[in-house]
Amino acid sequence: MAPETHTDKVYEAELARLRERLLEMGGLVEAAIAAAVRAIMERDTPLAEKVISSDREVNRAEVEIDDMCRRLLALRQPAASDLRFITTALKIVTDLERMGDLAVNVAERAIDLTQSAPLRPFHDLTELADLSASQLGKALDAFVERNVEKAEEVIHGDDLLDAIYHRLFGDLLTYMMEDSRVVRRGTNTMFAAKQLERFGDHATNVAEMVVYMVRGTDVRHPHSRGADPAPVHDA
């Protein structure tokens, strides 16, 4: 669905700037999660610390974009699809800020994990991280393009992300049950994985909001989001 066209060039430029800033903020968050996982893989404490300090920039972007949205609402009195676009942007920016926090949490785990021997082969979180970051990129593209098909790809992509997370979770659990000396490291790794899965959930939230924004129908499936692995029972 194409955005409305406006005779007012200044208004057009303001909307374009909002889109651009949201994509930039998304780029910051994508870079942060990728770096946080690289810090785990390469046991790189300075890199983890860089992720933690760079979160300030994400927070500044949130405040700025929030203000842009409120100013547009107050001064331009948008209607119809622009109103939906701006109110959705207001919600998306909150998701992006929280994704930034998740990257910080992963970076903090990275610092913890460098203090003990690596938990091979289960500390490989790259696949989960790559997929989560690509889900975010695609969701934001869907938003600025108002592209429902792309948003739906993200929503379906979450199943793969969940599957990878659940497999890793199961492997870690088995490992921990076999060798109690790895329980702590295993739990740390589990929680890092859990943050990546939550990161992916936020991307799905963004995609669902895009579908709602464009179609006006609610496609959200609460039960498929944020759920932990399938029931497991002790012997």
Added chain:
Amino acid sequence: MAPETHTDKVYEAELARLRERLLEMGGLVEAAIAAAVRAIMERDTPLAEKVISSDREVNRAEVEIDDMCRRLLALRQPAASDLRFITTALKIVTDLERMGDLAVNVAERAIDLTQSAPLRPFHDLTELADLSASQLGKALDAFVERNVEKAEEVIHGDDLLDAIYHRLFGDLLTYMMEDSRVVRRGTNTMFAAKQLERFGDHATNVAEMVVYMVRGTDVRHPHSRGADPAPVHDA
């Protein structure tokens, strides 16, 4: 800080209705998390199933409140503090919907946990649940009253909630390291606790948005939210 006064009685009534619906939605979510934890404690599968099916009502409330906000923005063209109030409501409703999802996740854990023997004394999640629910109630009161002091109480209350969660997490970890037969049940309980802690984080998010709404300054402390327990290391 008192809300603006309006000469337009209909507009006043619409704003009052928005406040009322948000509190009602909050009440639904509070009841859901309390029931989900009761289902774990009392090993009550039908109660857990009731929580899962009642989430539809939470989702309907979200769509309705979203629409109320958009209608107010489009038709009333609010400025200043009303604009802030309505745009904050748009964000809060998303937090409430996700809190409903967390209650569903806890209810799903409750069903899983009834299928094996209880993990005494570590399955007591009541304290965490009570505190999370009371944090939400207080945060929503702060929102409708535009009460910064109450919001700040919620923000500080999150430290207690985190402390309870971390203690439970540590106890479970020790238990699991001592007896590998409880690793699976312990992990299930850990994740239920984690959902409760996330529930509390959403209450803190709401409180932070209230401070931002009223004062116009950002008090958000990303590092204190959503973090997992302090670093633990294998021997």
